[in-house]
Amino acid sequence: MITRRTILTGAAALAVSVSLAASTASAQDWKSKYPELTFAIVPAENASGVTERWTPFMAYLSKELSVKVNLRIANDYAAVIEGQRSGNIHIASYGSASFARARLTGVHTDAFANDINIDGSTGYYSVFFVKANGPYKSIDDVKGKNLGLVDPNSTSGNNVPRFELNKMGIPDAEGYFGKVVFTGSHENAMLALSQGTVDVAANQWTNDNDSTLQQMLTKGMLKNADGSAMKKDDFRIIHKSAPIINGPYAYNSDLPAELKAAIAKAFMDAPTKDKAAFDKLSDGQKKGFNPATTKDWDGTIELIKFVDSLRKKKAS
Structure with missing residues (x-):
């Protein structure tokens, strides 16, 4: 016996079938x-x-x-x-x-x-690193020294560092530091710092276990002059930005x-x-x-x- 319920059930099933077919066809369209x-x-x-x-x-x-x-x-x-x-x-x-x-x-x-x-957070920081065995403990200490940045479009490696410097009364990084160089990558900035090419380097840092520095230390990429592996304690953060998304x-x-x-x-x-x-x-x-x-x-x-x-x- 055909009832109203039978008709409604059939219509619903047909609608689902049509919807699935349309969805499948749409997926095939973008895949092609x-x-x-x-x-x-x-x-x-x-x-x-x-x-x-x-x-x-x-x-x-x-x-x-x-x-x-x-x-x-x-x-x-x-x-x-x-x-x-x-x-x-x-x-x-x-x-x-x-x-x-x-x-x-x-x-x-x-x-x-x-x-x-x-x-559970969704942000990180831009920091200025120096070598811990040096005398630098603040941005004031690195005036006239060489700064290593990452890339002109890098958040933590250029834009936020310049914003932070401006907040400290330093609107012109090139005028404050002896030399400002773009190293091309976060790793290169830390390599330049470890090798003494720059005295201070901007980089990204989420926490002590989550940063470019930690990744490089884990892989043994940073060396002392005698060839021994550098450690986390060989670096010092002298400034940390506000959180960045x-x-x-x-x-x-x-x-x-x-x-x-x-x-x-x-x-x-x-x-x-x-x-x-x-x-x-x-x-x-x-x-x-x-x-x-x-x-x-x-x-x-x-x-x-x-x-x-x-x-x-x-x-x-």
């Missing part, structure tokens, strides 16, 4: 348009270290998205920005400042996640909605679906991915505008 995706990152360490750290996560993403995800190690932050502008980079790991720069220059990019630290993972705004949703879901699922690949990214120092939106970095845009204004004042 994007048979491969490119994920870009600016290395905080040498290229081989980045490859070893990120390759398992690329394999995980490829499995979850059912399309190949290729890792691109960019030369600098500007290369990531331009790669997303051209559409050649689909997903990127940004620093907060480089993401703000991308947005300011019209790149169609949307943040969808950032890292959660092991203590962890940089975002962002995808191209123009990607299909279904693809963007799949990328975000894969990130959120990573700590449980492939813990080994996830832990490899940070030596086990991150707890997971935090769902984020582009607006979370609006404050960083104001920071970039401020640093740009300092540069313009100096030029004039």
Whole structure:
């Protein structure tokens, strides 16, 4: 007997079937348009270290998205920005400042996640390191000395350090220090400090166990003059910034909605679906991915505008 309930049940089942079919067709549409995706990152360490750290996560993403995800190690932050502008980079790991720069220059990019630290926080710091066996204990002590920065678009390695110096009454870093050099990466800045090329180096620091310095010490990359391995106690922090929001993972705004949703879901699922690949990214120092939106970095845009204004004042 055909009843009203039978009709309603059949209609509901048909609706679900149609919805699933449409969803499957939509997924097939973006997979045919994007048979491969490119994920870009600016290395905080040498290229081989980045490859070893990120390759398992690329394999995980490829499995979850059912399309190949290729890792691109960019030369600098500007290369990531331009790669997303051209559409050649689909997903990127940004620093907060480089993401703000991308947005300011019209790149169609949307943040969808950032890292959660092991203590549950979602921020880090920019610090000034010196060698502990030297006499320097404050920013006043390094006036006229050589400063090592990272990259013009680095958050903790250039923009926040300049902002912090300005708060201390030093609007012109080049005029205050004997020499200011861009080393090209966070690792290079610490190498320059350890080798005496610079007297003070700006870098990123979350806690004593989560920083570029700690990663380099773990790998035995920093040596004393006699060739012995340097230790954490061989370095001193003479200034620490206010907290900085962890940089975002962002995808191209123009990607299909279904693809963007799949990328975000894969990130959120990573700590449980492939813990080994996830832990490899940070030596086990991150707890997971935090769902984020582009607006979370609006404050960083104001920071970039401020640093740009300092540069313009100096030029004039």
